[in-house]
Amino acid sequence: MQAVLTLTRSTVGQKVVVAVTGVILFGFVIGHLAGNLLLFVGPEAFNAYAAGIKGNPPLLWGTRVTLLVSVVLHVTFTMQLARRNATARARGYQKPRKDQITTYAARTMILSGPLLFAYILFHIAHFTAPGLDLGGTFHPENVYANVVNGFRTWWVSAIYIFANFLLGLHLFHGGWSAAQSIGAQSPKYDALKKQVAVGLAVFVSAGNIFIPIAVLTQLIGSADQLARAQAAFETEAVTEAATGAEEE
Amino acid sequence: MSDDTIDLRLHVWRQRGPGDEGRFADYSKYAKRISTHASFLEMLDVVNERLAADGERPIAFDHDCREGICGMCGAVINGVPHGHRTLTTTCQLHMREFQNGAEVFVEPFRATAFPVIEDLMVDRSSFDTIVQAGGYVSVRTGAAPDANEIPVPKQIADRAMDAAACIGCGACVAACPNASASLFLSAKLAHLNLLPQGQPERYRRTRAMLAAHDDAGFGGCTNHRECEAACPKGISTDFIARMNRDVIVASLTDKDGNLI
Numbered sequence: 001m002q003a004v005l006t007l008t009r010s011t012v013g014q015k016v017v018v019a020v021t022g023v024i025l026f027g028f029v030i031g032h033l034a035g036n037l038l039l040f041v042g043p044e045a046f047n048a049y050a051a052g053i054k055g056n057p058p059l060l061w062g063t064r065v066t067l068l069v070s071v072v073l074h075v076t077f078t079m080q081l082a083r084r085n086a087t088a089r090a091r092g093y094q095k096p097r098k099d100q101i102t103t104y105a106a107r108t109m110i111l112s113g114p115l116l117f118a119y120i121l122f123h124i125a126h127f128t129a130p131g132l133d134l135g136g137t138f139h140p141e142n143v144y145a146n147v148v149n150g151f152r153t154w155w156v157s158a159i160y161i162f163a164n165f166l167l168g169l170h171l172f173h174g175g176w177s178a179a180q181s182i183g184a185q186s187p188k189y190d191a192l193k194k195q196v197a198v199g200l201a202v203f204v205s206a207g208n209i210f211i212p213i214a215v216l217t218q219l220i221g222s223a224d225q226l227a228r229a230q231a232a233f234e235t236e237a238v239t240e241a242a243t244g245a246e247e248e
Numbered sequence: 249m250s251d252d253t254i255d256l257r258l259h260v261w262r263q264r265g266p267g268d269e270g271r272f273a274d275y276s277k278y279a280k281r282i283s284t285h286a287s288f289l290e291m292l293d294v295v296n297e298r299l300a301a302d303g304e305r306p307i308a309f310d311h312d313c314r315e316g317i318c319g320m321c322g323a324v325i326n327g328v329p330h331g332h333r334t335l336t337t338t339c340q341l342h343m344r345e346f347q348n349g350a351e352v353f354v355e356p357f358r359a360t361a362f363p364v365i366e367d368l369m370v371d372r373s374s375f376d377t378i379v380q381a382g383g384y385v386s387v388r389t390g391a392a393p394d395a396n397e398i399p400v401p402k403q404i405a406d407r408a409m410d411a412a413a414c415i416g417c418g419a420c421v422a423a424c425p426n427a428s429a430s431l432f433l434s435a436k437l438a439h440l441n442l443l444p445q446g447q448p449e450r451y452r453r454t455r456a457m458l459a460a461h462d463d464a465g466f467g468g469c470t471n472h473r474e475c476e477a478a479c480p481k482g483i484s485t486d487f488i489a490r491m492n493r494d495v496i497v498a499s500l501t502d503k504d505g506n507l508i
Binding site: 010088102190 | 492
């Protein structure tokens with residue numbers, strides 16, 4: 001019991017929880033981007049990938065529950081720590097303290113965090129539940145069309161580009177910081193650790209930003225590709241109708 | 249000899265006591281013709297003599313060795329604890345580091361756990377409380393042990409010595425955006441947790457000193473590394489990572505250090 005309290009009550013323990021959940025979420029966004037890059041393979045590959053996830057409830061719900069728990073813990077403990085940190089210097093410097101080596105990303109974690117949270121709610125509403133008719137009618141299975149239609153709307157793309165810039169900032173500090181908070185430190189690997197953390201942050205941010213840009217510049221989402229994506233469902237519908245007719 | 253003296257536009261925080269609101273006072277007229285060979289504290293001594301001659305209350309500030317090794321002095325000078333020169337305590341900061349006519353603001357270290365006693369003096373006894381909670385090893389007293397009776401690898405001895413270089417001045421807390429004492433705490437922990445003599449009480453010590461740190465009202469670490477930049481002894485935030493690792497292990501062990 002004492003041990004659990006050390007993790008949930010102490011400044012270091014709470015930060016460890018924030019770091020571990022942060023690593024889980026970081027891992028998810030890497031996988032999420034890797035899957036999304038199938039957009040560049042083609043509409044069939046992307047829609048098959050989406051159908052594959054939906055057709056695997058243990059994977060789908062296991063991931064959803066893990067992410068939900070991680071986000072709740074990440075936010076709850078961060079808020080507790082932030083409140084505590086605000087009282088640790090109740091009377092601030094009258095001549096402002098000068099930062100020496102901290103980064104813009106580190107100083108704005110407390111802003112990029114809530115903004116990302118709001119963006120995630122919008123992102124889920126847009127593509128999952130309930131699914132928004134942005135730039136075209138939302139189709140629960142033609143995920144390719146949802147992406148292309150959505151990102152053809154300039155302000156939707158603008159939100160995604162801005163949010164993923166923020167995500168990059170958040171991960172730029174978060175990656176190295178999480179390693180530090182869980183004590184993953186060794187003189188031998190420190191330089192590598194920093195490079196890997198920054199490299200992954202840039203990969204996730206730039207990769208995610210590239211998708212709306214690719215749609216806006218018509219690199220993906222041509223009329224032909226959209227037609228192929230749509231045709232798959234129409235054939236299916238026809239086949240289903242035909243099967244249904246035979247059964248009748 | 250104009251090259252050897254400077255005039256400062258000096259603003260010093262004046263606060264009569266813990267209950268007083270406090271304010272900056274402009275002491276520019278007392279800070280003229282300051283020798284560039286003077287240390288920052290000697291500059292304050294000169295200003296104090298001139299204040300006293302005018303019947304004013306001298307500025308209260310902490311100091312002791314004036315050699316940069318005791319950890320007693322410290323003020324935030326133009327927004328930076330111990331001033332802008334790296335790896336330097338306030339007493340070792342010399343006035344030759346300032347331009348003639350420079351505007352200088354001097355303020356106490358600010359943290360809820362470091363209440364102001366008077367002017368630039370703050371109460372840092374919360375550091376003592378942290379050390380009392382576990383910054384020791386329990387050994388049987390008796391005849392002095394033989395030298396080198398316990399072998400300590402050179403690398404470990406060096407790392408422990410790096411941690412032990414902490415003079416407990418509190419600049420890390422003053423520099424931290426969260427007023428966290430993580431750098432001080434981690435240095436005091438690493439100093440003992442690295443050495444063979446510190447092993448039996450390693451995780452009990454880690455838990456107890458962390459609890460004392462949190463109880464004192466210090467904030468938590470958010471890895472800005474401002475402490476490391478301000479530390480006059482160059483203590484590395486690597487010690488904070490080491491402490492975090494020990495806290496994780498401590499949370500998996502009972503009070504005797506056995507895995508649960």
